[in-house]
Every structure is written in C-alpha cells, then in structure tokens.
Amino acid sequence: MSQTEVSRIKTPLVPLATLIGRELRNEKVEKPFVKYGQAALAKKGEDYFLIKPDCQRIPGNPSTAFSVFAIFDGHNGISAAIFAKEHLLENVLSAIPQGANREKWLQALPRALVAGFVKTDIEFQQKGETSGTTVTFVVIDGWTVTVASVGDSRCILDTQGGVVSLLTVDHRLEENEEERERVTASGGEVGRLNVFGGNEVGPLRCWPGGLCLSRSIGDTDVGEYIVPIPHVKQVKLSNAGGRLIIASDGIWDALSSEMAAKSCRGLPAELAAKLVVKEALRSRGLKDDTTCLVVDIIPSEQPFLIPSTPRKKQNVLTSFFGKKYPNSLGKSANKLSAVGVVEELFEEGSAMLAERLGKDFPSDPNSGIFKCAVCQADQPPNENLSMNSGPFFSPSSKPWEGPFLCATCRKKKDAMEGKRPIKPTITV
Numbered sequence: 001m002s003q004t005e006v007s008r009i010k011t012p013l014v015p016l017a018t019l020i021g022r023e024l025r026n027e028k029v030e031k032p033f034v035k036y037g038q039a040a041l042a043k044k045g046e047d048y049f050l051i052k053p054d055c056q057r058i059p060g061n062p063s064t065a066f067s068v069f070a071i072f073d074g075h076n077g078i079s080a081a082i083f084a085k086e087h088l089l090e091n092v093l094s095a096i097p098q099g100a101n102r103e104k105w106l107q108a109l110p111r112a113l114v115a116g117f118v119k120t121d122i123e124f125q126q127k128g129e130t131s132g133t134t135v136t137f138v139v140i141d142g143w144t145v146t147v148a149s150v151g152d153s154r155c156i157l158d159t160q161g162g163v164v165s166l167l168t169v170d171h172r173l174e175e176n177e178e179e180r181e182r183v184t185a186s187g188g189e190v191g192r193l194n195v196f197g198g199n200e201v202g203p204l205r206c207w208p209g210g211l212c213l214s215r216s217i218g219d220t221d222v223g224e225y226i227v228p229i230p231h232v233k234q235v236k237l238s239n240a241g242g243r244l245i246i247a248s249d250g251i252w253d254a255l256s257s258e259m260a261a262k263s264c265r266g267l268p269a270e271l272a273a274k275l276v277v278k279e280a281l282r283s284r285g286l287k288d289d290t291t292c293l294v295v296d297i298i299p300s301e302q303p304f305l306i307p308s309t310p311r312k313k314q315n316v317l318t319s320f321f322g323k324k325y326p327n328s329l330g331k332s333a334n335k336l337s338a339v340g341v342v343e344e345l346f347e348e349g350s351a352m353l354a355e356r357l358g359k360d361f362p363s364d365p366n367s368g369i370f371k372c373a374v375c376q377a378d379q380p381p382n383e384n385l386s387m388n389s390g391p392f393f394s395p396s397s398k399p400w401e402g403p404f405l406c407a408t409c410r411k412k413k414d415a416m417e418g419k420r421p422i423k424p425t426i427t428v
C-alpha cells in the first residue's frame with residue numbers, strides 16, 4: 001500500500017461516550033493531590049480565611065472536583081471580611097455558564113472572578129456598613145491554579161527547583177504607581193497623613209477615607225475609585241507540582257517571598273504554615289494579624305513537595321515558549337507540563353470593568369432576556385442595557401452587543417471610572 005492510500009483510509013469514528021470516558025480516566029490519573037495547612041496569630045482579629053477542598057463543578061460528580069483557598073484581611077471592622085468569606089465563592093460560580101466542560105469552565109473563570117468580586121462589593125455596600133477587606137482567592141482545578149486578588153495579601157508559588165513567583169500584585173498606593181495615577185485621575189487625592197506641625201507620616205493614603213489600598217471589597221466611606229476589580233492570574237503547573245503560600249500582609253511586611261518559601265521547604269503543609277508564621281514573628285514581632293495558608297499540589301500521595309534542582313534544558317524551553325493565553329489549555333500545555341515548566345495561561349489586572357468582561361458574554365438573543373454580566377440578574381430588552389450604550393456610547397460600538405449590565409451594575413461601573421460625582425462621604 002502506498003503512502004497516499006494509507007492517508008486516504010479514514011479513522012473509524014469513536015463514540016462520544018468512549019471519548020468522555022477516556023477524558024475522565026485521564027483526568028483521574030493526572031489529577032494531583034492537594035494538601036494544605038493553616039496557621040494564624042491574631043492582633044486585631046480582622047483576618048479571615050476560607051478552606052474548601054471539596055467543591056464540585058457538577059454537584060455529585062467527584063471527577064469534577066476543585067478546591068478553593070482564600071484570605072480576607074479586614075480593616076475598619078470585620079463585617080466586609082465576613083461578608084466576602086460567606087458570599088464571594090457563590091457569586092463567582094454563578095457567573096460561570098452552566099454546563100461548561102472543564103476547559104470552558106477554566107476559561108470562563110477569570111471573567112467570573114471579576115463579576116463575583118464586583119457583585120460581592122455592590123451587595124456589601126448596599127448594607128451601608130463602612131468596613132473593607134482585602135481578598136486573595138485561589139481556585140485549584142487539577143494542575144491549573146487561578147488567583148484573584150484585591151489589596152495587599154499575597155499568594156506565591158514555589159516550584160520544584162526553588163523558583164519562587166508572585167501570583168498576585170500589590171494594591172498598596174505606596175507601592176503601585178499605576179494605581180496612584182488611576183485613583184488621582186478618577187478624582188481621589190493621594191497623600192500622607194498630616195500630624196502636628198504639618199509633618200507627613202505613614203504610607204501614602206487616598207483621601208477622603210485615608211485608605212492605603214487602591215483596591216478592596218467594601219469601604220463604602222471611601223471614593224468609588226477604590227475598586228473591587230481583582231488582578232487575576234492563571235497558571236498551569238507541571239506535573240512535578242508546586243507549593244502555594246497565601247498570607248496576609250502581617251507575613252509579607254516581615255518576610256520576602258523567597259524568605260517565606262525557604263523557611264518551610266521540605267516540610268508538610270501543616271507544619272510549613274506554622275513555621276512561616278513563626279518566622280515572620282521572629283523577625284518583626286506581632287504587629288498585625290498574621291494568617292498563612294500553605295497548599296501543596298503534588299503528583300502522588302507523598303507527604304510534601306520534594307524540592308529538586310531543575311535541569312538546564314528546562315530554562316531554555318521556558319524562554320522559548322513564553323506566554324500562553326486561555327485557548328492554550330489543550331495539547332501544547334500538556335507538552336510543556338511534561339518537561340516541568342509552569343505555563344502562564346492568563347493574566348489581567350486592569351481596573352476598567354469593560355476591559356475585563358469581554359464581548360462574548362453568554363446570552364440568548366432569541367429569548368428576549370439578557371443577563372447582567374456582573375450580578376447575573378435577568379434583564380428585559382432595553383436599549384441602555386449594553387455596556388456600549390448610554391451617555392458614554394461611542395459611535396463605533398453596537399448598543400446590542402454584550403456584555404450587558406443592569407442599572408445597578410452600570411451605576412457602579414460609571415462610579416468606579418469617576419463618571420459620576422462621588423456620593424458625600426460619611427464623616428464620624
């Protein structure tokens with residue numbers, strides 16, 4: 001038989017059930033173990049955390065399991081931290097289209113995180129309370145880790161070979177020039193506290209309100225330019241695994257990412273979390289609430305992540321392939337994982353809601369019902385529904401094109417962008 005003839009013979013079709021079965025078995029074999037530990041020392045009692053190792057994309061189907069770990073560092077009270085702990089996960093999940101398979105689910109997650117954070121913020125602000133909270137929210141599905149964050153809690157990744165990377169960005173006005181410019185452009189004032197004699201003290205803060213963060217959930221008494229829109233980063237670990245250290249600023253004010261990773265390498269997660277807290281305390285004393293979660297994503301039922309040195313060849317591959325984007329959850333990702341490289345699937349930190357929700361937001365144009373891209377409430381057709389319509393409508397955009405926002409969420413969007421006067425601040 002010649003080459004041409006061989007290529008003409010068609011492969012017989014494989015029944016869908018067989019394909020799904022294969023995928024499930026592969027996922028099962030490939031799925032890593034997730035082990036975790038937690039430690040905390042309270043000074044003000046405003047740190048909260050969430051550990052949910054047993055979530056399921058399809059309820060009742062264990063092969064669709066994923067886990068969630070989060071830290072909420074509250075300020076000016078605890079109600080925002082508690083509210084976010086109780087509602088954020090549900091708000092994120094409700095923004096993912098129902099029935100999505102694993103790949104679609106992971107692709108929809110970054111956008112759902114944005115919607116969930118903003119929805120939680122709107123709901124909390126409606127309560128009229130003034131506290132606020134940072135959030136570092138981590139979703140682990142197989143080898144894929146997705147981190148969304150506002151504020152100055154941090155999540156680091158320590159991979160085999162001792163490469164430590166930061167999966168969050170710092171939303172402290174002191175550290176983040178881009179955020180200072182954004183806040184100032186939206187009508188906020190950034191400066192230090194003035195004390196007797198006109199001396200300026202402490203970190204840069206935003207006025208009115210005096211908050212030193214540029215993003216948070218809550219903070220009703222601060223300008224709306226302090227936004228709840230998270231920085232989101234999604235990576236796929238190699239099947240050698242990795243360790244996440246998620247902690248509030250009580251840790252990071254005392255330890256660098258490298259110091260924290262080094263202080264607990266080679267130890268089981270539970271002990272590792274305790275050691276990181278102890279190390280932070282040793283160098284700085286208990287100045288703030290200090291909470292630490294350590295999460296190991298490991299290939300087999302071993303007690304902890306075994307540190308090893310990477311082969312030189314792997315570094316060449318990292319720089320050769322560079323960044324990958326959401327569509328790359330397929331074959332190339334698997335190839336890269338096999339050689340021990342952490343692959344970046346997605347990263348976006350813009351504070352502009354329109355840039356974060358995308359145009360292909362799911363809606364059924366035949367049903368005559370549109371879903372708000374943030375709060376998921378059904379909306380009857382209305383020409384002001386599209387994010388592209390209204391007073392800031394640009395001639396190039398189409399008013400019937402998604403994403404769609406309800407009146408409440410649109411008001412929030414405009415306020416965050418400084419497009420309506422900030423409501424009078426609450427003075428105590």
Ligand SMILES: [Zn+2]
Nearest residue numbers: 372375406409
């Ligand atoms: Zn809405």
